[in-house]
Amino acid sequence: MKKVNVLIVDDSAFMRRILTDILNKDYRIEVVGTARNGKDCLQKMEMLKPDVITLDVEMPIMDGLEALDHIMKKNPKPVVMVSSLTKEGAESTVKAMSLGAVDFIQKPSGSISLDMETVDSHIIKKVLVASDANVVTCEQPLLHKKVPLPDDYQLKGNLVAIGTSTGGPRALQQVLTSLPGDLPAPIAVVQHMPKGFTKSLADRLDKLCSIQVKEAEHLEKLINGTAYIAPGGYHMHVRQKQNELVIELDESDPVHGHRPSVNRLFSSLSQLKGISTTSVVMTGMGADGAEGLFELKQRAGGTHSIAEAETSCVVYGMPKAIVKSGLADEVRELRDISRSIIESLQIKRG
Incomplete structure (x- = not known):
């Protein structure tokens, strides 16, 4: 079996050494080199x-970030960012996801983490997943073209729920920036990310979108034209x-290793009365969302479900589970998902 060859880039000799030791512990991985900065990396x-x-x-x-931009423009490869949990680090990591990084590793205790070995299995798993990721889609620029609300449709009350994981920040940027500010529904989003990073993701998307995007708060009421990220x-x-929807x-x-969990979100929607729902499952590893969507499909009125197509997914895991289970009403490429969401919120007049 061919090993996954990894290049480690870090300005700290200690971090280069510990990451090398962690990755070389796995028989499927070989660290073929290290670099001290972005310029050294490109060479x-x-x-x-x-x-x-x-x-x-x-x-x-x-x-x-500068090195990643060069990599994605000239010779796209799977990149896993290594970030410290600071406000600046979280913001940079979220930006890196939008530039095409597959995923990120969080340093458990600052820029030089003496305890990286506490998350060694996590690091190995992310590198292995990245080795199979589809980075070809990352060569394409994100489309920020708004999908207008058609004049010949009457809009009905609805709720949109989106679940995503690996590759999700970039996918969310594509979908949410394409929605009009007067979208007649709130959007509940579960993106697998640790504490500290979801706030930076919401803030970045809010600056780019016509709809409002925010990190969800306990007991806040949902309003149309707003996306709430768990x-x-x-x-x-x-x-x-x-008569109000509350978070x-x-x-x-x-749930299956995830908190937040897409399954938990979808399951909660199955208890709503008189609310039409649109459920979307996009790029991500694993099968989170399939069990919850099954519950949601069983309720009166069901749900309209959209799965991202394999061709545009960074990792075709979560949408694949939906499609293989027969739970997807539509399978759409990333660029078409916002239009499908709008169409799902409409009923023809007359």
Whole structure:
């Protein structure tokens, strides 16, 4: 079996050493080289031709974002960012996702984390997933073209729910920036991300979108034209209270390793009365969302479900589970999902 060749890029010699030791522990991976900064990375990737690059965000001479931009424009490869949990680090990581990075590794305790080995299985898993990721789609620029609301349709009350994971920040940017500001529905979003990063994701998307985008808060009411992103570390549910839809957050046990969980969100929607729902499952590893969508399909009125097509997914795991289970009403490429969402909110006049 061919090993996954990895290039590690970090300005800290200690971090280069510990990441090398962690990755080389797995028989499926071989670290073929290290680099001290983005400029060094660009030179070495031409010689070493790695399958995956781990790229530190904050480095001298050329930082991770600048290096990532060069990589994605000239020679796209799966890149996993390595980030510290600071406000600046989270913002840079979210931007890196929009530039085409497949995923990110969170340093558990700052820029030089002496305890990286506590997350070694997590690091190995992310690198292996990245090695199979579809990065060809990342060569294409994101389309920020708005899909207008047609004049010949009457809009009905609705709720949109979106679940996504690996590759999700970029996919969300594509979909949410294409929706009109007067969208006649709220949007509940579960993106697999740890605490601290979902707020940066919501803030970045809010600046780019016509709709409002925010990190969800416990007991806040849902309003049309607003997307609510579940905070990292919390499950998000939508409940009915006195003819209003309200968000509830909790820190109960992860579901199949996920908190927030798409299954939990979709399951909560199955309890709503008189609300039409549109459910969307996009790029991501695993099968989160399939069990919850099955529950949602069983309720009176069901749901209109949209799965992202394999050709545009960074990782075709979550949508594949929906399609193989026969739960998808539509399978759409990423660029067409916003239009499908709008069409699902409409009924023809007469």
